[in-house]
Amino acid sequence: MTFWKRDEPLQIGSQFYTLDPxxxxxxxDQRPFRLSSVFERNAFLRELPSxxxxxFQEMAQFSSREHRRGVELRGPSGGTAVHILLRGCVAERTEIGGATTVRMLGAGAVLGSMEVFDEELPPPTAECxxxxxxxxxxxxxxxALSRSHPSLLKAIGISVTDRIQASExxxxxxxxxxxxxxxxxxxHLVMHCAVASDRYDYKVEGPSQSHLAEALSLSTGSIESALQSLRQQEIVITGYRSYEFPSLRRLLNASGLSFPPKSLAGALSSF
Known part of the structure; x- marks a missing residue:
C-alpha cells in the first residue's frame, strides 16, 4: 500500500515530514508550502500527470473548502459529490444487506470513487x-473527466484498490x-489522519471509542480494555477523542502486522 513506502512523507495536518527510520x-525542519505540497504529495492526486x-489545483481554488467536525459530507443531507480528502479524518458508513460497515478515511482517499464505476451504487454517508x-x-x-482522461480513471482505480487492500x-x-x-x-490512522502534537510527533484526533468499535466490529468495552492495555505499555496516551503515540515503532510492533522490509513501516518495526 502506498502509505507504507519508504519514500512516503508523513502528512501531519497540512504539513509533510520526513521520517528517520x-x-x-x-x-x-522540513515543511513544504501548504497547498502546492498537498497536491504534489496527495496519494490520489500525485498519480495524475503533472x-x-x-x-485540479486550479479548480481547487474554487472547489476546496474546510469542514468542521460533525459535518456530513455525503448521504441524505450531504449530497453525492465526490470529495478528495486533502486533510482530516472521515468516518464512512455503508449499508450492506441490513448491516453497516464503518471505514476511517484520511488524506488521499476519494469519497465516491466506487460510484464512478457503478452509477447504481447507493452513496455511503460520510461524517467529518x-x-x-x-x-x-x-x-x-x-x-466526464474520466472518460476523456484515462490517467484520471487509472488513479481512481488505484484509489479503490488501496481501499480494498486497507480493508484486508x-x-x-x-x-x-x-x-x-x-x-x-x-x-493506519497515524499514516492518514495525523495532526500536530505538542508532546510527541504523532496524534490522531476525532474518532471516539464508539467509532473505533464500529470500524473493527467490536464492543466499546473491548476497545476500552485494549486501550487500557496499550496505555499501560506506553504505546498510546488517550484524551477526549484523541490518541497520542510516544513511539510509532512500538505502535507498529503492537499491531502484529508484517510489513515489507524495504518499506518505511518495515524499517521502523524491524528493530
Missing part, C-alpha cells in the same frame, strides 16, 4: 470526525487479538 522521529494535476479539508466535484463532472490489512483481522487489531487501526 533509525529513530522513528520526524524531521520538523498537467492534469495542475488543472475532525477539521477536514476537501476538494469537491460533482459526480457527473468527474465521470486493517479491518478484516478477526483471528488477531483485540489489542493487535486496535493498534493496527491506530497505525
Amino acid at each position: 533509525a529513530t522513528g522521529r520526524i524531521d520538523r 498537467e492534469l494535476r495542475s488543472s 470526525l475532525n477539521d477536514t479539508w476537501t476538494m469537491s466535484l460533482p459526480m457527473d463532472r468527474l465521470r 490489512r486493517i479491518y478484516h483481522r478477526n483471528s488477531a487479538g483485540t489489542e493487535q487489531r486496535l493498534a493496527g487501526l491506530l497505525a
